[in-house]
Amino acid sequence: MEVPYIVKEREDTGLINSKLGIWIFLASEIMLFGGLFSAYIFLRLAAPPGDFDYWASKLSVPMATVNTMILISSSVSMVMAWASLKLNDFSKYKMYMGITLLCSAIFLVIKYFEYTGKFHHGIYPSSSTFMAIYFTLTGLHGLHILGGIAVMLYFYLPISHGLWREQPEHFSNRVEALGLYWHFVDLVWIFLFPVLYLL
Amino acid sequence: MSTEHSKESIQEHIRVYIMVFGALAVLTVITVLASFLNVSTSEAIFLALIIASVKASLVAGYFMHLISEKSIIISILLLTVFFFFVMIFLPLISYTDHANI
Amino acid sequence: MSSNSHSNDHHDENFIQKYIFSVDHKVIGIQYGITSLLFLLFGFSLMAIMRWQLAYPDTVIPIVGFLFGESGTLASEQYNSLGAMHGTIMIFLGIVPLAVGAFGNYLVPLQIGAVDMAFPKLNAASYWSYFVGGVIMISSFFMPEGAARSGWTSYPPLSIFENGQTIWLISMIFLITSSLLGSMNIIVTIVQLRVPGLTWMRLPLFVWAQFVTSFLLVLAFPPLEAAAVLQLMDRVAGTSFFLPSGLVMSGEIVDVAGSGSPLLWQHLFWFLAHPEVYVLILPALGIVGEILANNTRKPIWGFKSIIYSMVFLGFCSFIVWAHHMFLTGMGQAMSAFFQTTTMIISIPSVIILTSYFLSLWGGSIRFNTPMLFALAFLPMFGIGGLTGLPLGLAASDIYLHDTYYVIGHFHYVVAPGTIFALFAGIYYWFPKITGKKMNEMLGKLHFWPSLIFMNGIFMPMFIQGLAGVSRRLADGGVSYAHASGVLHLNEFMTTSAFLLGIAQIPFIINIIMSLFSGEKAGRNPWNATTVEWAAPSPPLPHVNFDSDIVVHHSSYEYSNPDAKKDFILQTEK
């Protein structure tokens, strides 16, 4: 017998398993990034006055602003991809998923240039506590992007069509879960951006 | 959720998504501009966090459909957010408390 | 859903699919069980070596002495390695995987009438992540740097410079991932897969305990993961998250950017590690509840208050952590806050324990092996809990902190406490898992010596601790004048430890013997009420039950005057 409530909601909870699962996963992610933010605030308080501002001024706000826009766009196209599935329009889905993938790739490329720019100027994680936390937070965030890209590819490559045709409901549920994850990654960035670059 | 979505409601959703997108873009620009304002650090932090929270709520509420999510999920998230703040603030308070003795 | 069609479905599985990379929660549970029992044995052996050294500091360690170089005794750093690995292995590779990975995995789906966990593949991933983490942890013994030696708490600055810590951190990241995957799965399973009729208040205590435990794991482990990443950065990327400015080591200022904070690590670490102690104890409380109800033939007294207490306990366990940090120069206000929350959190534990004691009142108690272990759990956990109170109050903790008193306190909770409960659970559910009963005679031969020797090890620790003997001393305190009056106890404790080891032999024999020639158990050998006893023993691969399961009763309907038998299975009409 199959595990129930994979595509059909359970009556009393109104949920399918994967939806609940991904949200609990995101709850743990909130605590993961929460721990890092907590470290940021704690260390900022403990640092000599002005130290964080001094190092933060070395970051490139324009690059980060562009990246913010790109990530937000990817989030929108992700939710549009899901909506297209709900409208039964697979080719539109492919298009939006493609845009999301493209955006995430551009994000990483820009991040790469930001990092190497820092390295060129002799700035490393070991340079200061601010830089340490900057590289750790954005690095971990970048890993999340990379993970998202891997899953997106799986749902984008030609096999996805077969998955969709066999079990459309199941497929769009999985895309929804992926979307939730992706929006969360976006959401983390929404906080990282002002905290690291602007304050 | 899937079963409740008729074609029209999805179309309606899409309109909302586009509007949220616009709002997020505008808010991003505002945060950047606000960082050039000549205000004290604490005011700047306050402002930036307010804007970020608004953006985050938009993403969570609309893209992640939290505004119409089931109560179990909402309660789990509330619990998480509570502990999130505990984890942020208790170490901080004890840090400042340390400094005071 | 006939059983036949099912065994046919899975008929073509080969050995590897069936027993190694299985996605069946029962197989994964057993994998967890075997692996974690082996780790417990290993962690115990490390301790046995240390205990030998404490009792006979200058005598060559028997049998394994050659491993430690010319002298055949432990150098200080070797002692530290063994100590840190004992703590780490016992907690993260032994008890938690056994209590949550093995018991939780095997029993939760059965007790809620489900066919499997909600995400079977994730379940397998969780086991394999645990396995890899374990292999990495063990492999550190063979690395040129040796195993970690900064204690299981890994406090910086020491942990940033000491050998072996990098491997420890990497292994921990795997173990944390494993726990996260496992506990998410348990939560979703309990919320989503309960059979019809199984309302929240009809869930057995064990399921409730696993539910709360899983939340603790999901919400408390990630901050430690964050902290582990930061510590890893400190070690490999030269950052100084946890290193203050102007830190002096071997007479020289350490060359890092500085302005980090060792206290930050302590906060993040204990944010996990206090809830972690409830992860160690809650499943044990759940198991004991099941066994008490079954063997007193009575419903558990205060069933609902126990459940509320468990939930409250889980909630509060997130706001008490800094009682481990009273000695860090914490201010008055915070110290008052954490003392208060610590006192508050003891209330639900007392409620649970009291309810269990009251459940015994007027019961017609059956003294079988699981019941003996469960009964012994109560006072042992009681001693552990009560001796914790002075540690939760700053004034007394300042004196007792980091002495053997602390070691005695938490071992009473985890060793004669949790481990006894886990033994009880093994004896109790063995017939379900294997279809064979365990031998009662050997069981009692296991129980009585274990009870005596456990106390022989840990009771004297309170005396040593009160006399001021510090923990983590390779010579057990020989170099301290104030310790001299209590050092003679070391030999007694060490002897007890070795005898405790020997007392486990009947247990091992019992398992092997019962497996091959145990008496056939049948579905419900204990005349129990919860849903798992409605399944065949062992439950069917992949489907568990051979009939449709609907629940009609609350979880412990024993001795209902209206019923013909003295128990009503939850699934009976």
Ligand code: HEM
């Ligand atoms: C039943 C047999 C056990 C014995 C004889 C034993 C003995 C000891 C002793 C003597 C120490 C203190 C070492 C020192 O400070 O120098 C110790 C430390 C410790 N034990 Fe055990 N223990 C046992 C079981 C357990 C279990 C089941 C757990 C966990 C759940 C555990 C967790 C720890 C931890 C966390 C430490 C502290 C390690 C550190 O200092 O970082 N032990 N044990």
Ligand SMILES: [Cu+2]
């Ligand atoms: Cu604690």
